[in-house]
Amino acid sequence: MSDDSTEEPDEDTTEEPDEDTTEATEGAAVGVKLGSTRTVLKTDDTVDKMLTCLATYEDALTGEERILYGEEAAREYPDTVRYMLRSGLPEDDENAEAAAKFFQAVVEANDVPEASGVVYAVPTMENEAGIRNLESVIESAAIGDVFTRAYPESLCGAVPVFGGVEALDEIFLSINLGSTNLEACAFRRGEALAPYATGGVTGSEVDRRIVSYIEEETQGRVNVDLTTAREYKEEHANFDAFEPFTDVIQQPGGGAHEFTIEDSVMDACDEYLDEVVDAVANEFLPELANDYMKVYQIALDETIVLTGGMACIPGLVDEFERRLSDELQRDIKADAADRPDLAAAEGAHEIASQLLKHQS
The missing domain is CATH 3.30.420.40 (ATPase, nucleotide binding domain)
Structure with missing residues (x-):
């Protein structure tokens, strides 16, 4: 007697990649140059350049500490404004802490996502303690979940001149x-x-x-x-x-x-x-x-x-x-570069973009 029953094909259990997950894994590219006088932050959409300085004051209503940075801080609080990287790097814990507050304020003002790949430019000088402090400043900010990497400032600044990585x-x-x-x-x-x-x-x-x-x-x-x-x-x-x-x-x-x-x-x-x-x-x-x-x-x-x-x-x-x-x-x-003052951050951003492509 023949068996007239037919087998149903196996159900395809292959999962399609979640689009939101893929985007989160790729992240946003961020280039950073923390300078002694000015800081530049470059994202996919914007370039923000400001004085590397910080001022704090007490909120008149709540009594909480408030932070101003950049030109606004220098203009409104010239008597107490603080430049944390006078030598090009945060030399001690106190300046590193102030620089971390400054950088976090910059990150928040620019809506930089946590799911980002960050490349920051570092001076090519022999100052291990200062470099470590700079690393702690960058890594303490609420960004760089994909990666955070340092490249020499003079190398980052050369990237726009060569037209890319x-x-x-x-x-x-x-x-x-x-x-x-x-x-x-x-x-x-x-x-x-x-x-x-x-x-x-x-x-x-x-x-x-x-x-x-x-x-x-x-x-x-x-x-x-x-x-x-x-x-x-x-x-x-x-x-x-x-x-x-x-x-x-x-x-x-x-x-x-x-x-x-x-x-x-x-x-x-x-x-x-x-x-x-x-x-x-x-x-x-x-x-x-x-x-x-x-x-x-x-x-x-x-x-x-x-x-x-x-x-x-x-x-x-x-x-x-x-x-x-x-x-x-x-x-x-x-x-x-056309804008040498922005070149290090722009080059860092381009390197971050390429690193994200390799990771994805």
Whole structure:
């Protein structure tokens, strides 16, 4: 007798991936540069740049501690505002705690999701305690659930110049012209070689010289503070076409005094660039050649990348190229991102994006 019964096919028990889960696993890319003067946070949608400073006050109704940061803190609480990374890193527990409060406030203001991959730029200086403190500041924030990784600031800043993470496959030199340090490093396929840093050639020193030179240029009639000096530098310094400018100050006894600055700003910037070239040519490059001669030879035939706030001065990149070429008696090429002050965070964000793609 034949069996007319038929077997039902096995039910397909394959589970479709949950779309929400997939998105959460991929996360959002975040690039961070915590700087001594300014901090930049780059997400997929926004770039936020602010002064690296913090002020706290007591809420008049609840008595709870409230936090202000950035330009708002500097403007409203100039007497108590705190800059936590004066040397480029949080040097002690107290500054690390203040920097953590600052960074968490920045994260909350930008609605950065916890499900994110964070890459942050670190200075290429030998300061293990400061680097650990910076790591704790980043990792204490309510972000970076997917990963949190550090890359050298001068490498992150080079990524926009190369047009992407192709920078991690190249051999080149990167020089960071920062507020508190001059940093230089050779990179060989992402590996940092012969890192160099000095606190003797800085953007902050340019500000101090501008203060002094303005006093001399005006025969002592005008005294400006460091904040004003920095603003003069950022607004007026230009190696291509500097033009004298006029400003007005209020006299202590009443009335106003108008004055014109012709030499002070560019004299300070000229001296700074000469010192940068001297440090690169006579300190950094000889050490690199001594330890990695082949890398030295290859890198000098490639474009040198300039990053950091001082690289924003119009004409500085071309002038650096000319002066270093004269010093080394060979043709040197130099370049910078369209916005050198944002480049480290933008490069960190691009690296984070690529890491997320690899993980997914």
